[in-house]
Amino acid sequence: MYREKKRPFWQNALLSAAGIIVFFAIWELVVATGMVSPEKLVAPSKVIYAFFDKFHNVVPDGNTLDVHIITSLKIVLAGFLSACIIGVPLGLAMGFFKTCNRLLTPVFEIVRPIPPLAWIPIVIVMLGIGFQSKVFIIFIAAFVPCVINSYTGIQATPKVLLNVARTAGASHFEMFCKVGVPYALPMVFTGIRVSFGSAWATLVAAEMIASSEGLGYMIQQGRNASKPEIVILGMLVIGLIGAALTYLLGILERKATPWRKTHE
Amino acid sequence: MALPSVKIEISKLSKSYETKKGVVRVLDDVSFSVYENEFLVILGPGQCGKTVLLNTIADIEQPDSGSVSFNGDSSVGFVFQRYALFNWKTVIKNVETPLRYRGASAEECTATARKYLDLVGLKDFESAYPAQLSGGMKQRVAIARAYTSGSDTIIMDEPFGALDAQTRYQMEEEVLKLRKTEKATVIFVTNNIEEAIYLGDRILLFSDKPSHIVNEFVPELPRPRNRTSPEFMALRDEITAQMDLSL
Numbered sequence A: 001m002y003r004e005k006k007r008p009f010w011q012n013a014l015l016s017a018a019g020i021i022v023f024f025a026i027w028e029l030v031v032a033t034g035m036v037s038p039e040k041l042v043a044p045s046k047v048i049y050a051f052f053d054k055f056h057n058v059v060p061d062g063n064t065l066d067v068h069i070i071t072s073l074k075i076v077l078a079g080f081l082s083a084c085i086i087g088v089p090l091g092l093a094m095g096f097f098k099t100c101n102r103l104l105t106p107v108f109e110i111v112r113p114i115p116p117l118a119w120i121p122i123v124i125v126m127l128g129i130g131f132q133s134k135v136f137i138i139f140i141a142a143f144v145p146c147v148i149n150s151y152t153g154i155q156a157t158p159k160v161l162l163n164v165a166r167t168a169g170a171s172h173f174e175m176f177c178k179v180g181v182p183y184a185l186p187m188v189f190t191g192i193r194v195s196f197g198s199a200w201a202t203l204v205a206a207e208m209i210a211s212s213e214g215l216g217y218m219i220q221q222g223r224n225a226s227k228p229e230i231v232i233l234g235m236l237v238i239g240l241i242g243a244a245l246t247y248l249l250g251i252l253e254r255k256a257t258p259w260r261k262t263h264e
Numbered sequence B: 001m002a003l004p005s006v007k008i009e010i011s012k013l014s015k016s017y018e019t020k021k022g023v024v025r026v027l028d029d030v031s032f033s034v035y036e037n038e039f040l041v042i043l044g045p046g047q048c049g050k051t052v053l054l055n056t057i058a059d060i061e062q063p064d065s066g067s068v069s070f071n072g073d074s075s076v077g078f079v080f081q082r083y084a085l086f087n088w089k090t091v092i093k094n095v096e097t098p099l100r101y102r103g104a105s106a107e108e109c110t111a112t113a114r115k116y117l118d119l120v121g122l123k124d125f126e127s128a129y130p131a132q133l134s135g136g137m138k139q140r141v142a143i144a145r146a147y148t149s150g151s152d153t154i155i156m157d158e159p160f161g162a163l164d165a166q167t168r169y170q171m172e173e174e175v176l177k178l179r180k181t182e183k184a185t186v187i188f189v190t191n192n193i194e195e196a197i198y199l200g201d202r203i204l205l206f207s208d209k210p211s212h213i214v215n216e217f218v219p220e221l222p223r224p225r226n227r228t229s230p231e232f233m234a235l236r237d238e239i240t241a242q243m244d245l246s247l
């Protein structure tokens, strides 16, 4: 069987860095050679300049980049964390206890297909146009994958494992806590990662609700002021932070499920 | 010689399941006794209801009619058909499980678990995860866990069915070794005639569904039993013939 040679860490890091550099180089070339006119696509060098500039320049949106980042992070983390705190236990309980399943699954199935953005009008009426309503939109986006993955994860618990616990004298609730939940944990983490993805991806939409700061707001203002470098800067920062936080979640996941590394 | 005392009395057990193809009768009026400290083998063809019977004895499933009554402690140590290990727990934590549920102290759990891990030859693997073990080793862990429960009754459901022949022979020796040191009533289920004769003090032969007892055999063979002795092979042929008839 053919197997790729295992590279040392620094070589892998270098390879990844090369991928990013080549991507930007091609982009720069495409603009510099005039293949795409600079009016239609801004050169990455201008975006990189805008990146450093934006830490003290408040034009066109009235705030520096760090303010936008912190505002957006607060909204997303508040929505995402509350979705995890409510969604994971709910999904686990629905998947394990038949009464919870009967009671809650129909409601959930109706709420589930409603796109997060469809909530905006009613959320504005009920919660106003402040922090809370944006958090709520993020919450809806993040909540669904948390519930679904926890639910399917715990439902897949092999009966024989529950029987092991039962013959060992466990109560039904102990079977839930000590067999069902740990069995579902890898799936729960997948759900959390997916859920973070949709939370972060819904940010720009949530900030369509009257904002005065935040990355989504910065993008809209860049567009209104015809500053494409600000638009693309906003997009790239969203991408970068999203990737970094997903990476951190991956580390947390490996720490929380140490038995899984043994499969490799 | 004193009459052996009964540990478990199984009387008139019947059980049916409703399936898409209609009602399937699995256990058909099954009655037998299990004696204190005997090694009872239940032998029957695949799908005949052996697992259903064991689950009923262990109170995991309820019969439609009939009863199971224990003399004294009714808890059981159970070795399930497939390696039913908690893959998120290390070997020693797996083995400790039954004691934990019974509220034993952490020290007692660890000490007892170590004792049985040592007995099944897995002392050096206590902090491994199940995914790192071979099939035979996993089943050793499951056996150690069953004994750690401290129950008077150990039930094993085709514990070696998924193992290769050589590992299977090794495991059979392990089970007999444990039997010498640990006082317990053992109910051992298999569909392998040789295994039944090699291990059993007494063998109950079950028919195909709806399952009932066809015959009882008490191999009068000295231990360790010799699989190639004429007596062994004669008994094997006799049981084979009756098993084929019942199908």
Ligand SMILES: Nc1ncnc2c1ncn2[C@@H]1O[C@H](COP(=O)(O)OP(=O)(O)O)[C@@H](O)[C@H]1O
Pocket (backbone or CB within 6 Å): B017, B018, B019, B024, B026, B044, B045, B046, B047, B048, B049, B050, B051, B052, B053
């Ligand atoms: N929960 C169930 N629902 C429907 N049928 C079942 C169920 N459990 C067992 N059966 C039926 O009982 C029969 C015997 O099963 P089992 O006890 O697992 O056989 P084995 O002797 O191989 O252990 C099977 O043919 C199966 O169809």
Ligand SMILES: [Mg+2]
Pocket (backbone or CB within 6 Å): B050, B051, B052, B081, B157, B158
């Ligand atoms: Mg079976």
